[in-house]
Amino acid sequence: MIQLIGVQKKFGKFQALRDITFSVNAGEVVGFIGPNGAGKSTTIRILLGILRRDAGDAKIFGKDVWKNSFEIHKRISYVPGDVSLWGNLTGGEIIDLFLKLHGSGDKQKRDYLIKRFELDPKKKAKTYSKGNRQKVALIAALSTESDLYIFDEPTSGLDPLMEAIFQEEVEKIKNEGKAILLSSHILSEVERLADKVVIIRQGKIVESGTLEELRHLTRTTVTLVTDGDIAQLEQVAGVYDFQQKGNQATFSADNQHLNNILLAATKLGVKQFEAVPPTLEDLFLRHYENEVYKEGR
Template identity: 80%
Template sequence: MTQVVKVQGLQKRFGKFLALSDVTFTVEAGEVVGFIGPNGAGKSTTIRTLLGIIKRDAGSAEIFGKDVWKDSIEIHKRISYVPGDVTLWGNLTGGEIIDLFIKLHGAGDKEKRDYLIKRFELDPKKKAKGYSKGNRQKVGLIAALSVDSDLYIFDEPTSGLDPLMEHIFQEEVEKIKESGKSILLSSHILSEVERLADKVVIIRQGEIVETGTLDELRHLTRSTVTLETEGDVAKMATENGVHDFTQKDNQATFSADNQQMNDILLQATKLGVKKFEAVPPTLDDLFMRHYEG
């Protein structure tokens, strides 16, 4: 696959504060990468560096094989970007602003614009100074989704949107994904990332602490098992790979190492299994593993 985004050893300081110490990841052609981490972890700093808004102190960052700082104008012709807090011209209407963004990009689709305005339930005739935060986000999203780009960068794009609008955004991103476009999605909504992303990059204190597909990352966390047996289920508490064992009557709940799951199930059958449910770990589980404590 062709690497659309390539970041290697990225570093950025603001005075004495080291915002990015060693950021390395890639976005392949046609891939959706979920970029997650709490406030202050370095997500927006990384994205602003990729956009050529701020200059890196060390490392390399390329989009379409071009340097993000030196070639930012050429790069911007092929990307769409939506920040977490869209700032608009107050005296222009939402429709006028969308049309301006589309014209500046140069590859807009007015039919798609009209479709998206209707889908996101935006009043395009209302002046931007009268918009709520959610409606300002809608203007940014509609403008970005109305143009044909090779890379879409979303930095907390659904901030301020209600759950219905979040769902519509996710559906529209899935359409972009199906058309083979690349997407870098930074989001606090882990279910959103889990639904859309092919790969997840977790950043903590300016460093990448985990990278991989969801399936790859799930091997690193434990499944939650609910087990009911005819025999004494308490015997399962000492099995290898069983953790956080709790019991009520003859039903137990525990977390289990995935690589030990076959042996755990084998031992459970010796007790006469009446119920066995194994829930794979979620992205939330993986995320919290890196931030607890």
């Protein structure tokens, strides 16, 4: 559905994107994450045909995103992180206008989503909060029959209940075989929805793959209670940040050393064992902090 190969973009002397390469397939949610200014929105604007790339290939449905943007837009839905609306139109009028412009709106689904997102469609857009403006865009995007959905911080301004509803609706369109590119600062949202994660930093893709493939970047948190002297485990290879309280210990462990750690623990008589795999937030923050540290040196 999406294929980016070696995409580059400069603004004057500033290199905004450097060799951006990743893909999004049908029935797949790809989480696109990175710190502010990393190049997420620039990449999305290139995909939408708003910005012209300087080098590389960018295709949607096998078509060049710049040359064939009009054809591509017939089959995609897009929600930005900051939605601007016509102030004197009501929310309902704006949704209907978006559906008419797209040409493939489902009015029954529109009505269902208006109820789900608890939007008052009779109010003028100028009275809406940021969260309600986001709801208008989300309802319009999710009410259209598209093959690809591009979300750039889509739940910005929404409360946690509305975020959960958005996630449920995304899971539905994913199950219908649609492709979704999701850029979000809410890492738990990406972790719940994404089949694959692409991490961008300073205009470069620094990591990409499934969450399981990326878990090698960080460590599992282990809590153990033993009969024997648990302090011995601190010396086992792969154990970090060891904290002991009586016969209970909590520590971080490199995944490749977990087997040896367990073998050492069994000799002490394990009474309780808990292992929590790293979250996407752990993975992202650790990678980000490592990069900051390298640059500081």
